[in-house]
Amino acid sequence: MTTITIRRQDRTTAVRRFPAEWEPQSGVMLTWPHAYGDWAPVLDEALATFAAITAAITRYETALIVAYDEPHEVRIRAALRAAAADEARVRIVMAPSDDVFVRDHGPLTVETEHGLLLQDFAFNGWGRKYPYTRDDALTRAIYAQGTLGAIPLESTDFVLEGGSVESDGAGTLLVTARCLLSPARNPKQSAADIEAVLALRLAAHRILWLHHGYLAGDDTDGHIDTLARFCDPRTIAYCACPAPDDEHYEELKAMEQELRALRTASGAPYRLVPLPWPAAKLDAMGERMPATYANFLIINGAVLVPLYGDRQDQEALRVIGTCFPGRDVIGIPSLTLIAQHGSLHCATMQLPRGVLA
Numbered sequence: 521m522t523t524i525t526i527r528r529q530d531r532t533t534a535v536r537r538f539p540a541e542w543e544p545q546s547g548v549m550l551t552w553p554h555a556y557g558d559w560a561p562v563l564d565e566a567l568a569t570f571a572a573i574t575a576a577i578t579r580y581e582t583a584l585i586v587a588y589d590e591p592h593e594v595r596i597r598a599a600l601r602a603a604a605a606d607e608a609r610v611r612i613v614m615a616p617s618d619d620v621f622v623r624d625h626g627p628l629t630v631e632t633e634h635g636l637l638l639q640d641f642a643f644n645g646w647g648r649k650y651p652y653t654r655d656d657a658l659t660r661a662i663y664a665q666g667t668l669g670a671i672p673l674e675s676t677d678f679v680l681e682g683g684s685v686e687s688d689g690a691g692t693l694l695v696t697a698r699c700l701l702s703p704a705r706n707p708k709q710s711a712a713d714i715e716a717v718l719a720l721r722l723a724a725h726r727i728l729w730l731h732h733g734y735l736a737g738d739d740t741d742g743h744i745d746t747l748a749r750f751c752d753p754r755t756i757a758y759c760a761c762p763a764p765d766d767e768h769y770e771e772l773k774a775m776e777q778e779l780r781a782l783r784t785a786s787g788a789p790y791r792l793v794p795l796p797w798p799a800a801k802l803d804a805m806g807e808r809m810p811a812t813y814a815n816f817l818i819i820n821g822a823v824l825v826p827l828y829g830d831r832q833d834q835e836a837l838r839v840i841g842t843c844f845p846g847r848d849v850i851g852i853p854s855l856t857l858i859a860q861h862g863s864l865h866c867a868t869m870q871l872p873r874g875v876l877a
Contacts, residue, residue: 536723537631539872540689540750541818542844546876547582547611548819549869550574551622551658552596554588557651558860559620565856567595570620571603573824573864576850578606580820582876585612586622586662611876615661618645618654621862623745624681625655626869627663627673630722636874638663638673639721641680646740647704669877678717679705683743683866685722688753692726692785693718696733698742728782732774733759735810736767737803737861745865746812747775751793751843754784759812760794768797793843796832803859811854815863816840819870823847826854826864 550573553559553566577583583605587593593612600607617625624646627638640659645652663673686694699705700714709717718724733747740746748758758779761772782790801811813836817824823844827833833851841849854863 534632534634536637536721537689537691538685538687538693538722538724539629539631540687540753541870542752543689544873545581545820545870546873547584547871548577548817549584549586549622549626549871550867551586551617551620551625551655552588552592553620554592554617556588557618562856562859566620567599568603569853569856570867571599571605573852573868574600574610575603575605576822576824576852577819577868578609580822582609582611584667584871584876585610586617586658587612587614588616589614611667613662613665613667615658615665616654617658618651620860621683621866622658622869623683623862623866624740625652625658626682627659627668627871628682628685628722629872629875636671636872638668638671638875640673640675641721642677643681644679644705646681647702649739668871668875671875674721676717676721678709678721680717681740681743682869683740683745685718686744686748686750687722688750690753690785691723692728692753693722693724694728694730694744694748694750694756696730696742696744696747698731698733699740699744702741704741726785730775730778732771732778734768734771735759735812736808738810739861743866746810746815746863748779749814749816754788755791755793755843756782757793757795757814757840757843759797759814761797763797766797793839795839796835798828798830798832798836801828801830801855801858809858810861811858811863813840815854815865817865817868817870818844818847821847822850824850824852824864826857827851828855828858829853
């Protein structure tokens with residue numbers, strides 16, 4: 521574990537803040553699965569899963585859906601009706617996409633002294649593992665249609681996925697070294713260079729680096745949103761593996777020790793909440809999938825929790841509920857998602873209050 525503190529004079533002139541996920545939202549963005557890529561063989565199941573997510577979201581706020589084309593929109597609307605989603609709270613915009621994991625290709629919203637600013641980082645398919653050119657262009661494509669209003673958009677060729685950064689809303693980021701320092705993302709950037717970018721674009725004046733944490737089947741190189749999450753500025757929920765014979769035990773135990781050594785900005789230890797550990801979930805080829813309960817989504821008035829048909833599902837709902845008093849806790853079956861190496865949080869991107877008019 522390494523904590524990097526960035527001096528105030530190293531930050532940009534305009535005071536910026538990267539809001540926490542639990543702050544008020546105007547909506548949640550989703551890039552829906554279509555028949556033109558990896559989701560084609562399981563498209564009906566995938567559409568039903570996204571409809572369930574959208575139905576849950578629209579109980580509380582707007583869902584902004586990215587459809588591939590007009591025929592895709594027709595299928596989306598049919599799925600939404602079948603799931604009894606509140607279509608009055610649904611907005612659909614069209615743009616071609618490669619995949620559904622909008623957490624990593626969607627915009628990150630920050631606050632400046634002049635108002636909101638949308639950050640459009642480069643996306644390269646998690647280190648050039650998969651096709652990515654459409655996803656990389658998606659935020660700019662929907663922005664050009666006026667979907668995100670008059671809020672300025674700032675694009676950069678710096679590669680960063682939303683799932684790789686956790687914000688407490690007060691200038692602290694939680695990240696993993698394995699992902700952010702991956703040479704397949706920003707090969708010419710040193711750790712100091714990356715820290716400077718996070719300070720400049722996400723107002724990070726404290727960066728908490730984790731050097732441990734591993735999930736079989738994870739192709740993101742260790743996204744923090746599958747491992748450890750801020751629940752409030754003083755609380756971190758994290759994956760804890762209780763079985764010494766599990767391949768994850770040593771790495772997650774080492775990560776737990778790193779978390780125990782972290783301190784808040786005021787110097788206090790974090791309140792740590794271990795999450796239940798689901799049994800191994802295998803894909804059609806018998807390979808383990810990266811199923812964890814850390815990939816939950818916080819929305820206005822609720823928290824949505826991925827479920828895996830596991831005996832730990834109900835305990836996960838209970839434990840996560842204790843982290844978010846006053847919010848409804850809603851389980852979303854997510855086995856179809858995890859078969860494509862992502863889960864609930866990966867497939868969504870919150871848009872803070874003020875982004876959607």
